[in-house]
Amino acid sequence: MGPMIRCLLFSFLLLLTGLVQAGEVLRVLAWPGYADADMVRQFEERHRVRVDVITVDSDDELWRRMRANEGRDIDVFAVNTAELQRYINEGIALALDPARIPRIQSQLPAFRDAAAIPGLTRGGRVYGVPYAHASMGLIYNRKLVPAPPDSINALWDPRYRSQVLAFDGSSHNFSLAAMALGKPPFKLMAGDWRQVLEKLIGLRRNVLSFYAQPEEVVELFRSNTVALVFANYGSQQVRALEDAGAEIGYVIPREGALAWLDCWVINSASLQRKLAEAWIDFSLEVPMSRALTERHGLANTLDPLQGEPGGGLIWLQPVEDAERRARLWERVRAGDRLERF
Numbered sequence: 001m002g003p004m005i006r007c008l009l010f011s012f013l014l015l016l017t018g019l020v021q022a023g024e025v026l027r028v029l030a031w032p033g034y035a036d037a038d039m040v041r042q043f044e045e046r047h048r049v050r051v052d053v054i055t056v057d058s059d060d061e062l063w064r065r066m067r068a069n070e071g072r073d074i075d076v077f078a079v080n081t082a083e084l085q086r087y088i089n090e091g092i093a094l095a096l097d098p099a100r101i102p103r104i105q106s107q108l109p110a111f112r113d114a115a116a117i118p119g120l121t122r123g124g125r126v127y128g129v130p131y132a133h134a135s136m137g138l139i140y141n142r143k144l145v146p147a148p149p150d151s152i153n154a155l156w157d158p159r160y161r162s163q164v165l166a167f168d169g170s171s172h173n174f175s176l177a178a179m180a181l182g183k184p185p186f187k188l189m190a191g192d193w194r195q196v197l198e199k200l201i202g203l204r205r206n207v208l209s210f211y212a213q214p215e216e217v218v219e220l221f222r223s224n225t226v227a228l229v230f231a232n233y234g235s236q237q238v239r240a241l242e243d244a245g246a247e248i249g250y251v252i253p254r255e256g257a258l259a260w261l262d263c264w265v266i267n268s269a270s271l272q273r274k275l276a277e278a279w280i281d282f283s284l285e286v287p288m289s290r291a292l293t294e295r296h297g298l299a300n301t302l303d304p305l306q307g308e309p310g311g312g313l314i315w316l317q318p319v320e321d322a323e324r325r326a327r328l329w330e331r332v333r334a335g336d337r338l339e340r341f
Contacts, residue, residue, distance in 0.1 A: 239297025
C-alpha cells in the first residue's frame with residue numbers, strides 16, 4: 001500500500017470516526033434548572049457523547065415542541081404528570097422498564113410507587129420517572145401586603161390593580177380561576193366556561209405582566225411595584241427572590257394550591273433509548289438531584305421536603321380539554337372582551 005493510499009485511508013477512518021461520534025447526541029427538552037451545564041458536562045464525559053439541552057417555559061410550548069416534526073428531534077423530555085396522559089394518547093411517550101433505571105430505588109417511597117401516582121401509568125405500564133415537584137402558592141410583598149393573603153382571590157383584589165404577576169399558561173390559569181370560584185379545577189362543566197372566562201378577564205385587569213421564566217419575576221419585582229405573584233415555580237421563585245433581597249412571604253391559600261410533579265419521559269421516536277435511560281438514571285444521582293434544591297429551590301425526589309408550607313396541595317390532573325383551554329387563553333391574553341367569546 002503506497003503512502004498516498006495509506007494517507008487517504010487514514011483520512012477516511014478519521015472522518016468515519018468523527019461521523020460516529022457526531023451521531024452520539026442526546027437531545028433533552030427540559031425546564032430551567034433541570035440540566036445545569038456542569039452536570040451535563042459530567043454526563044457527556046462519562047458516556048462520551050454530546051447532550052443538547054433545550055428549555056421550555058410553559059406546558060403549551062412543550063406540547064408544541066414535541067408535536068413539531070413529530071418530536072423526532074427530542075430523545076428525553078420533562079413533563080408534569082397531569083400533562084403526560086396526552087403524550088401517551090398521541091404515542092409520543094415510551095413505556096419504560098424501571099429495571100433499566102436502577103437509581104429509581106434510591107427515591108423516596110412515595111415516588112417509587114408509580115401505580116399510586118395519578119397520570120404516571122397506563123394499563124399497568126410506567127411512562128415517566130418523577131424528578132422535581134413544587135407547590136404553586138402565592139408570593140406576597142411584605143412591604144405592600146399588610147398580612148399574608150389567605151385566599152386565591154387576593155389576586156383579584158382591586159387594591160392590587162396592575163401589581164400582580166401571573167404565569168402565562170393556559171391550563172393552570174383556568175384551574176386557578178375555577179378554584180377561586182369554588183369549582184373543580186380540572187373538570188369544567190359546560191355551564192362553567194363563561195364564568196371562568198369572566199374571572200380570567202378580571203385577573204387580566206389586575207395583572208402587571210404575564211411571565212414565563214422564573215427569572216423574569218425577579219427582574220419585574222426589581223423594576224416595578226409588585227404586590228402578589230402566582231408562583232408557578234413555587235419554591236424556586238421564592239429562593240430566587242430571596243437571593244435578590246426581596247422582602248417576601250409565601251403562603252398556601254385556604255382554597256389550596258395547585259402542585260406539580262415533573263417526570264422524565266423518553267420519546268417513542270428516539271433512537272437513543274439506552275442513552276436516554278442513562279440520562280434519567282444520572283439525574284437521580286445525589287449531586288444532580290440535590291442541585292435542583294440547593295441551586296434552584298426545587299424539591300427533588302430523594303430528600304424529604306423542607307421549609308415549605310404543608311397541607312392544602314392539589315396535585316395537577318389531566319384537564320377536560322387542554323386544546324380548548326389553550327385556544328381560549330390566547331384570546332383572554334390578547335384582550336378579548338367576554339361578549340366576543
